[in-house]
Amino acid sequence: MSEALFELPEAYRALQEQAQALARAVRPFSARADEADHIDPDMRAQLAASGLTDLVVPAAYGGRHEKVDALAVTVVREALAAESAHLDSLFAMQGIGSYGLGVGGAERVKAEWLPKVATLGAIAGLALTEPQVGSDLRNLATTVETDGDHVVVTGHKSFITNGGDADFYLVLGRQGDGFTLVLVPAGAPGFSASNPHQIIAPHVLGDLHLDGVRLPADHVVGPPGKGFSLVLATLATFRVSVAGAAVGLAQAALDEALRHTAGREQFGVPVARLGPVPSMLATSWVEIEMARSLAYRAAAAASRDPLAALNLSSMAKVGATEAAGRVVDRAVQVMGRFGLVRGGLIERLYRGARPMRIYEGSTEVILDSLAKQLLKGLQS
Numbered sequence: 001m002s003e004a005l006f007e008l009p010e011a012y013r014a015l016q017e018q019a020q021a022l023a024r025a026v027r028p029f030s031a032r033a034d035e036a037d038h039i040d041p042d043m044r045a046q047l048a049a050s051g052l053t054d055l056v057v058p059a060a061y062g063g064r065h066e067k068v069d070a071l072a073v074t075v076v077r078e079a080l081a082a083e084s085a086h087l088d089s090l091f092a093m094q095g096i097g098s099y100g101l102g103v104g105g106a107e108r109v110k111a112e113w114l115p116k117v118a119t120l121g122a123i124a125g126l127a128l129t130e131p132q133v134g135s136d137l138r139n140l141a142t143t144v145e146t147d148g149d150h151v152v153v154t155g156h157k158s159f160i161t162n163g164g165d166a167d168f169y170l171v172l173g174r175q176g177d178g179f180t181l182v183l184v185p186a187g188a189p190g191f192s193a194s195n196p197h198q199i200i201a202p203h204v205l206g207d208l209h210l211d212g213v214r215l216p217a218d219h220v221v222g223p224p225g226k227g228f229s230l231v232l233a234t235l236a237t238f239r240v241s242v243a244g245a246a247v248g249l250a251q252a253a254l255d256e257a258l259r260h261t262a263g264r265e266q267f268g269v270p271v272a273r274l275g276p277v278p279s280m281l282a283t284s285w286v287e288i289e290m291a292r293s294l295a296y297r298a299a300a301a302a303s304r305d306p307l308a309a310l311n312l313s314s315m316a317k318v319g320a321t322e323a324a325g326r327v328v329d330r331a332v333q334v335m336g337r338f339g340l341v342r343g344g345l346i347e348r349l350y351r352g353a354r355p356m357r358i359y360e361g362s363t364e365v366i367l368d369s370l371a372k373q374l375l376k377g378l379q380s
């Protein structure tokens, strides 16, 4: 059987090495950046210098590939998340916050923003969530109204990655019976941001206040009323990359647990050989390899046809993020009190694993959707 079925092709291995080199370069300050609630300037400079953000923009606007390649993004996130959640988020959000623009934006607006996204000269954000609306996006209260040759956006977005630090946001709002995506520059009159929330795994998070923000009509992204299809297209390309990040994080936790338990003796033997500890370590290894296999397979399918691969991408996201939660929990357990020390690597990974099961489609919402499709398959 062809080796290519089971191994990353050479081009992706080269990319993996490039991302691993970046991860090593930020090691001296990654712990500091992972505690930050604003973008760390050193992290931004290192990511910009690596050139990796050109992966998330189409070639016509300064990107590396003709269109965004989900497998490339997944492989890079695996390497970055193993070192720093802050770095991983900064990389991924450039794509998540600009993908809709690349697919449906007006030529002038694409030409203005996308080349800057590719070089990290501008920071992107995607604003869906509101104080009262999370999973149930069809209940959004933000409105988009046409006013001559302008549109007016009014509402409050909450828990937005890069909120307050981004240069523009793709904002989803209700327009008549549909939902419209609008590019809102951070400098637009009527726009302001605040940072009311911080979470257990610090993250660049902000709320956006849109007080009648009036923009030229070409800031509408895609056809008016059809914003959800661009959000879906974004998810179809990027959801699987969360699986890559979860695999990277889980691998880092296993490596740390292995180092600790192999080096520490109790009862005259390394902890790694005591009681259930060997099987806990091996179980984590098995789960990581399973998650990685599905992540790469789903990402390769998403690279060919993102929408057709969405079920597989969703399975990879749930499988890998849930596995990362178990792996990191076992890692803390086998390290005993040393797993609990504040500021240690394992504590950072433990906290970092938790949000992954909630954002970009919570586990329950994804499983509910997959279950509905299973049952539909039975009926047809």
Ligand SMILES: Cc1cc2nc3c(=O)[nH]c(=O)nc-3n(C[C@H](O)[C@H](O)[C@H](O)COP(=O)(O)OP(=O)(O)OC[C@H]3O[C@@H](n4cnc5c(N)ncnc54)[C@H](O)[C@@H]3O)c2cc1C
Pocket (backbone or CB within 6 Å): 125, 126, 127, 128, 129, 133, 134, 135, 136, 158, 159, 160, 161, 162, 199, 203, 205, 355, 358, 359, 360, 361, 362, 363, 364, 365, 368
């Ligand atoms: C670190 C972080 C970064 C984020 N970044 C962004 C961002 O950049 N842009 C943005 O728009 N949003 C962002 N969010 C918000 C995120 O998208 C929401 O948290 C997510 O959509 C879930 O919504 P919620 O938290 O309101 O939970 P709720 O929707 O209130 O859900 C609560 C619980 O109910 C369950 N549940 C809900 N509906 C169902 C259902 N139909 N079936 C079964 N169970 C269900 C959920 O699984 C969950 O366990 C971010 C969140 C975090 C934590």
